[in-house]
Amino acid sequence: MKRRNFIKNIGLGSAAAAFTVGQGIEALAADKIESNPFNLDYAPHFxxxxxxxxxxxxxxxxxxADQGFRSLEDNGLLGRSVEDQNRIGQTLEQLGMRMGVFVVDGGDNWKVSLTTGKQEFIDNFVNTCKRSVEAAKRVNATWAxxxxxxxxxxxxxxxxxGHVIEALKRGAEIFEPHGLVMVLEPLSDTPELFLRHSDQSFAICKAVGSPSCKILYDIYHMQRNEGNLIPNMELCWDEIAYIQIGDNPGRKEPGTGEINYQNVFKYIDEKGYKGILGMEHGNTLRGKEGEQALIAAYRKADQFK
Incomplete structure (x- = not known):
């Protein structure tokens, strides 16, 4: 599965808006995890x-870690060398950080699909799940x-x-003994994708019937595909194990689009969610200025208490 490249060129209008968000970030950027933690556990990516x-x-x-982030998300972990995987795992442990999701990436699964029921795709999926177990051990990961x-x-x-459910049962059999969870991600990138809605994902998880098969609720994708974010999360909450972030339109940091992230984060916190929220989006501005604006945007959205 080739993950989409979502960091785009920046327009001047968006850049100006992000600069306003980023004002006053210099003092915030020096905060440490222990002295100024976020209320929720947001995970940047490399x-x-x-x-x-x-x-x-x-x-x-x-x-x-110096900015107060307590986790990492690394979609491309399986493509990294064993040496780099070990370095990541050791550093996370030293910093007291957690590992978020990585992708069970067995090839171009945007077009080859578990929906077909073909043995070649099932075999590829099963073998990639087995490789994922080994990678997860090196970085102490829980979700894939x-x-x-x-x-x-x-x-x-x-x-x-039915084909998808049967394939996922095979994956769950591999992950369960290791306490790992595959999280199904409904996406909005193209209508050709089979998994697109939260209720559909909920039904599949119930059919698989395993603690190792849950939902990855990506707020950006779900805003595009179905909206009504908080009520739909409530309906599917029992099967949601992981959450990702991105504002819409633009797939950038909170505050750059139409989603009221303070309200969404408040709901997630009140549900008692102790998991990770992956920052799977781009920066509105390039370079240090954009990075400072991003940190400020999260500080602002995190002020929901």
């Missing part, structure tokens, strides 16, 4: 703060993202759904 920390993975993690792939238009929808 590359988000390269302007301040450079290219080295360890230096980037240290900068994240799974996307079933595209529709198979030559099959009835119910048959496709």
């Amino acid at each position: 590359g988000m703060f390269k302007g301040h920390s450079g290219d080295d993975l360890v230096d980037q993690l240290k900068f994240m 993202t799974v996307v079933p792939g595209f529709f198979e238009r030559r099959l009835p929808l119910g048959v496709q759904t």
